[in-house]
Amino acid sequence: MEIPRQAEMVELVPNGKHLEGLLPVGVSTTNTQRAEDPQHCAEGKGFLQKSSSKEPHFTDFEGKTSFGMSVFNLSNAIMGSGILGLAYAMANTGIILFLFLLTAVALLSSYSIHLLLKSSGIVGIRAYEQLGYRAFGTPGKLAAALAITLQNIGAMSSYLYIIKSELPLVIQTFLNLEKPTSVWYMDGNYLVILVSVTIILPLALMRQLGYLGYSSGFSLSCMVFFLIAVIYKKFQVPCPLAHNLANATGNLSHMVVLEKAQLQDEPEAAAFCSPSYFTLNSQTAYTIPIMAFAFVCHPEVLPIYTELKDPSKKKMQHISNLSIAVMYVMYFLAALFGYLTFYDGVESELLHTYSKVDPFDVLILCVRVAVLIAVTLTVPIVLFPVRRAIQQMLFQNQEFSWLRHVIIATGLLTCINLLVIFAPNILGIFGIIGATSAPCLIFIFPAIFYFRIMPTEKEPARSIPKILALCFAAVGFLLMTMSLSFIIIDWVSGTSQHGGHH
Numbered sequence: 001m002e003i004p005r006q007a008e009m010v011e012l013v014p015n016g017k018h019l020e021g022l023l024p025v026g027v028s029t030t031n032t033q034r035a036e037d038p039q040h041c042a043e044g045k046g047f048l049q050k051s052s053s054k055e056p057h058f059t060d061f062e063g064k065t066s067f068g069m070s071v072f073n074l075s076n077a078i079m080g081s082g083i084l085g086l087a088y089a090m091a092n093t094g095i096i097l098f099l100f101l102l103t104a105v106a107l108l109s110s111y112s113i114h115l116l117l118k119s120s121g122i123v124g125i126r127a128y129e130q131l132g133y134r135a136f137g138t139p140g141k142l143a144a145a146l147a148i149t150l151q152n153i154g155a156m157s158s159y160l161y162i163i164k165s166e167l168p169l170v171i172q173t174f175l176n177l178e179k180p181t182s183v184w185y186m187d188g189n190y191l192v193i194l195v196s197v198t199i200i201l202p203l204a205l206m207r208q209l210g211y212l213g214y215s216s217g218f219s220l221s222c223m224v225f226f227l228i229a230v231i232y233k234k235f236q237v238p239c240p241l242a243h244n245l246a247n248a249t250g251n252l253s254h255m256v257v258l259e260k261a262q263l264q265d266e267p268e269a270a271a272f273c274s275p276s277y278f279t280l281n282s283q284t285a286y287t288i289p290i291m292a293f294a295f296v297c298h299p300e301v302l303p304i305y306t307e308l309k310d311p312s313k314k315k316m317q318h319i320s321n322l323s324i325a326v327m328y329v330m331y332f333l334a335a336l337f338g339y340l341t342f343y344d345g346v347e348s349e350l351l352h353t354y355s356k357v358d359p360f361d362v363l364i365l366c367v368r369v370a371v372l373i374a375v376t377l378t379v380p381i382v383l384f385p386v387r388r389a390i391q392q393m394l395f396q397n398q399e400f401s402w403l404r405h406v407i408i409a410t411g412l413l414t415c416i417n418l419l420v421i422f423a424p425n426i427l428g429i430f431g432i433i434g435a436t437s438a439p440c441l442i443f444i445f446p447a448i449f450y451f452r453i454m455p456t457e458k459e460p461a462r463s464i465p466k467i468l469a470l471c472f473a474a475v476g477f478l479l480m481t482m483s484l485s486f487i488i489i490d491w492v493s494g495t496s497q498h499g500g501h502h
């Protein structure tokens with residue numbers, strides 16, 4: 001297949017900017033045609049060498065977002081509903097195995113960002129779809145755009161689904177009502193629409209991701225609060241809960257919280273309330289998909305890089321490593337303390353498990369509000385790459401237009417709302433999508449795109465970086481096949497206990 005030439009690169013519309021400012025000063029369009037030629041390829045065209053340093057300088061877009069804001073945005077992109085499933089994952093792996101797997105996924109995630117950044121240095125423009133185009137032509141571009149769209153629509157639906165199911169309960173608790181009433185403000189469907197129109201849409205209409213730094217910072221502080229509450233609750237909630245002893249995953253509806261003292265002597269209770277360090281069971285298979293989902297932020301990396309002030313590969317890798325490291329610590333602590341509170345009684349959605357303890361507990365109520373705020377503010381960040389992907393697929397050569405910008409955002413939000421309102425069961429489908437698109441975006445695409453894009457003159461096919469990249473793709477492929485087969489086996493045997501949010 002003929003590898004597309006750089007000509008397409010200059011037609012790209014990064015963040016709505018067209019042509020002007022896209023080309024390096026003094027570099028003509030014809031000059032940009034041979035980026036893969038090593039002598040033309042000082043990390044690709046679209047760069048100017050800074051006179052004082054050797055670091056290449058992107059000129060496709062003049063970014064203004066600071067280092068800190070970019071860390072907030074990327075951390076916010078990583079953090080989402082994934083955190084709620086990690087305690088469940090730990091219950092099915094044990095603490096040590098969980099820590100090992102979490103570390104592995106975090107490191108691999110960072111390596112994959114390294115591959116993306118290196119490839120985008122060669123292509124000269126920071127867009128995932130363009131890497132696909134340079135590597136495999138239009139099919140590569142479409143595959144990247146499709147994976148981004150599916151993954152991010154899946155993630156956004158899961159966030160809106162949390163709003164739909166949690167917000168009515170929060171309002172009910174605020175109003176001190178024993179039972180839900182049929183008034184509109186306790187109807188999840190109306191509430192999702194209301195939140196979408198009043199909070200998400202205005203933020204999603206921002207022209208640049210950089211503007212969302214403040215809301216991302218706020219969203220992260222909500223998640224920090226969530227984490228503190230999870231840690232605090234570990235020392236407050238008695239173990240075991242009555243129903244946990246009866247049936248760790250059984251019917252939780254009429255649960256009574258028993259005092260710790262009542263059950264302390266019983267050997268069963270002691271066994272239930274001791275952590276396991278290494279476990280393997282039928283649900284262990286879900287661990288990697290849950291973790292992979294939790295660390296997906298790859299569609300957002302290049303848009304954030306595009307808007308970074310004084311961008312360089314090293315700086316962006318620092319931003320990514322820092323965000324991944326912070327999320328890694330938060331994920332581990334949330335999973336650990338969530339697990340140590342309920343042990344094997346933890347559900348696939350951590351918040352549910354807390355509300356079964358005491359739905360009227362004020363702290364739990366605040367935690368739910370915090371998680372609701374956090375996921376609401378994550379939606380605009382996750383929507384951004386989808387809009388970019390749609391623009392890349394349908395309107396690639398066109399000038400930025402506010403009308404199109406608004407219509408795509410509104411259309412996307414409307415579709416996701418309809419999905420969450422009318423077809424919540426379809427969220428199970430996202431288990432499949434998550435098991436396919438997440439490994440593609442994290443492992444397979446960055447590796448194979450890198451393999452094709454990096455010129456053989458620079459790195460021969462048998463050089464260590466390229467062999468490593470291929471192994472990385474193979475790992476992704478293996479994981480994808482494994483998760484898909486487990487999900488299908490689960491479906492066929494009808495034993496699925498997996499929550500709908502991944």
Ligand SMILES: NC(=O)C[C@H](N)C(=O)O
Pocket residue numbers: 077078079080081082083151152155293294295296297382
């Ligand atoms: N950004 C995403 O696709 C998912 C995100 N990592 C989450 O945990 O929800």
